[in-house]
Amino acid sequence: MDLLNIKEPSFLKDLSIKELEALSQDIRQFLIEKLSVTGGHIGPNLGVVELTIALHTCFDSPQDKILWDVGHQSYVHKILTGRASEFDSLRQYKGLSGFPKMAESVHDVWETGHSSTSLSAAMGMAIARDLKQEDSYVIPVIGDGALTGGMALEALNHIGDEKKNMIVVLNDNEMSIAPNVGALHGILGRLRTAGKYQWAKDELEYLMRKVPAVGGKLADTAERIKDSLKYLLVSGVFFEEMGFTYLGPVDGHDYEDLFEQISYAKKTEGPILLHVLTKKGKGYKPAETDRIGNWHGTGPYKIDTGDFIKPVESPPAWSKLVSETVRKLAREDKRIVAITPAMPVGSKLEGFASEFPDRMFDVGIAEQHAATVAAGLATQKMKPYLAIYSTFLQRAYDQVLHDICRQKLNVFIGIDRAGLVGADGETHHGIYDISFLRHLPNMVLMMPKDENEGQHMVYTALKYDEGPISMRFPRGNGIGVPLDETLKEIQIGTWEVLKEGHDAVILTFGTTIPMAMKAAAVLEKQGSSVKVINARFIKPLDTKMLHSLLQLNIPILTIEEAAVQGGFGSAVLEFAHEEGYHHAEISRMGIPDYFVEHGSVKELYVEIGLTPEEIVKQIDSMVIKKQKRA
Incomplete structure (x- = not known):
């Protein structure tokens, strides 16, 4: 199929499953070819091809609201809504955004860039729909990694309590940017192997209806049996206890399975959790086999080999310079620990984690928690290094203010991606941290002129013992200056x-x-x-x-x-x-x-x-x- 001729998604309803499968292959090939030139979030998008096509086949966008959490996986949606011809400009200046963008299409009903927001936005849309007495579906699509964000759990709690009609699609590929961590990830792991609880429950209800009723006793017994079945087949029953009807797990690459479960979801009242299993990077071997997040988002690459196209010789990346300096100092000071909110790869902490596994903590997409964990560590005279992107530090503002600065705790915050970051655009530019940190009492805020001064600032920060201290550093590589072998302290507040x-x-x-x-x-x-x-x-x-x-x-x-x-x-x-x-x-x-x-x-x-x-x-x-x- 010529993807450039697609104007809007209604044509999908007339295609057979065989034709949809062929379309899936065309879209994967298109993405692999286009992103090899522009770069972009290839892994997440290759994983949601069938899911995106199924959603646009079963629902009527934009009347039905499909929300993409984070937005890393919205490229297929963009193709199906008439933007394939713009992919040569993807993430380029004045070109197609790498995230959902209302100005681009009426089908982009929610703009994202930070994770864990889709459920709250969907709840707002569902409330508005009901108050206006409209008839439409609200379908947020959220990744398993994004569920570790506290905002997502707050939204689940509210949605389950209000019992609004909503179909939450959990796109479960077992990864966010890096492999997911945490107890919730374990719950999802058990659900993946639990089989289809809903099918077994329906069979039980069918059999019960065949038995003549004896007062209300049999009905009560049936409900207890169904509850027992639920606990037997779905370990943890986390979502049902939150007030959702759980459907799945569903094979996210099987159209028959997807259509069957989506159809069931559309007929069920109240909030639904449709658990869809997908494979990140599906259809392109280098991305499929990636287990550490290198193929989550990339620059240009060679299609045949999967090699990234980068300068042969370049100065060290800022993230690596900082993390390796922390690692070097951690060899001498056992109080130094590292914390990251789901960014061990981006923050180049793999080396630290390998050498000090018991002093490295990836808390998942939970920036607020990360900041306060660092504060707790600091109360016990540890030396926490909180590695966090500037754009994500925004989400932990209250914790930095209330838990770190107010208590004058020795937390070293490494503010990565400070300044303009380029292709990821407005949601990811790290340009507000000075404004929201400068007015906080007790905070020290610094930025080095080059990587040599940068390593000395890291040393200064981890020697500092009078309160919180932050160092901004940009995305990308240093400028290539020689590095001093001996680290030294820089006097605080000197130019x-x-x-x-x-x-x-x-x-x-x-x-x-x-x-x-x-x-x-x-x-x-x-x-x-x-x-x-x-x-x-x-x-x-x-x-x-x-x-x-x-x-x-x-x-x-x-x-x-x-x-x-x-x-x-x-x-x-x-x-x-x-x-x-x-x-x-x-x-x-x-x-x-x-x-x-x-x-x-x-x-x-x-x-x-x-x-x-x-x-x-x-x-x-x-x-x-x-x-x-x-």
């Missing part, structure tokens, strides 16, 4: 002069230092002498240096790859105001007040005006304004 100058000052840190240095070099050639400061401590500020700079009475420009509102530049403005420098000429550059979408980081820099050229313009303007006032 570093990278270039001297007397006409203006640039205060910046981390990823924006190279563009500041380039701009300063251009300005030097034009006759303006600009001082560049590595403001590596975002909190506390280097107040001694700030005083000396403000007393020079020259323009100051702050630059940050983070939200400009409430960020580092705001901290400098606040300091100048509080210390009485009311005539100080201070301007800020950073990420403006809107959600920046996906694209390469370089393209996004241009869009938001964070380039050497724009820095030159800003400094020129400030210097000219200062000269006119003089």
Whole structure:
């Protein structure tokens, strides 16, 4: 079938199972070929081809609401809703989003990027449907890994209590990004081998109806037998005890099985849990055999070999540099433990886990829990390293505030993917952590200029014993500087002069230092002498240096790859105001007040005006304004 001709999914209803199976193969081949060029979430999408086709065959989108939790598995849905022709632009600047996007299609009824939100959103839609007296199905599709998120469990509790009509599809591939962990994963494992409880219960009800009733006694006995059967066949009966009718497990790659169980679900009142077993990466051997998460989301790859296309020689990845430094220090300090919310691969903690299995804790998709576990460890004089992406740290804000900062506990938070992350777009950019951490009492927040300073900051953080300390670092690789063999502490709250100058000052840190240095070099050639400061401590500020700079009475420009509102530049403005420098000429550059979408980081820099050229313009303007006032 020519996938480019698909406009909307209703055509599926006219296809035979044989034709649907052929379509499945066409879609898998299409995804393997397209994603080998653009990269993307190949493993999750290859695993849900039949499930997605079955849902669009059995339901009428967009009247019936199909919600994709996380959104990593929405590519097949995009193809079936008329977007196959846009896949060459997948995750590219101004191109097709890698996640559901309302602006792209009426069939995208919920936008996602973070896990465990679909059930709560579905409950809201179901309540609205009933209040408006509409007739439609609400079908959230959630992965087994996402169920470890506390928000998903809160939603299950509410849905089961309210008894709203809803069909929750549990897409169970035994993995999220990395292999799933936790007691709930064990429950699902028992359910996978339990067989079809619903079929056995129906057979029992049929037999009971054949027996003449003797008052209410036989009916009571039948209910007790059915309950006993439930406990016998479905170990744990977790979902039924939560108020759901459990159906499954269903073979997620068998259309007859899927259609039979979906049909049954549509006829059943109240909340349904349809447990579907799928194979992540199905149809492409390198992705099928991946058990550690390398094929969850990838860059370009060679189809025939499965080799990822990467530069042959490149500096170390930031995540690995940080985790390996923690690992090195853990050999000398047995108090150091590592915690991650389901990101051991992304945070490059495999080496730490291998060497210190009893000091490595993957808590699953449970960021709030991870933060408070770290706090609990710190109360016992341990040295917890919490490895977490900036975008996911947002979900643990209250725990950082209430449990870590308020109690002034020695937790080291490694804020991975800080700044713009590129193709994953607005849900994954790590641009808000400065704004929401800077105002928390007791917090130290820093960002290194390169990987050598980065390893010294890790050492500093794990030697620090006066409260919480965080280090931001970007996605991708370092810049390739030599690494010192001996680690050293950096004095908290101290900045570093990278270039001297007397006409203006640039205060910046981390990823924006190279563009500041380039701009300063251009300005030097034009006759303006600009001082560049590595403001590596975002909190506390280097107040001694700030005083000396403000007393020079020259323009100051702050630059940050983070939200400009409430960020580092705001901290400098606040300091100048509080210390009485009311005539100080201070301007800020950073990420403006809107959600920046996906694209390469370089393209996004241009869009938001964070380039050497724009820095030159800003400094020129400030210097000219200062000269006119003089």
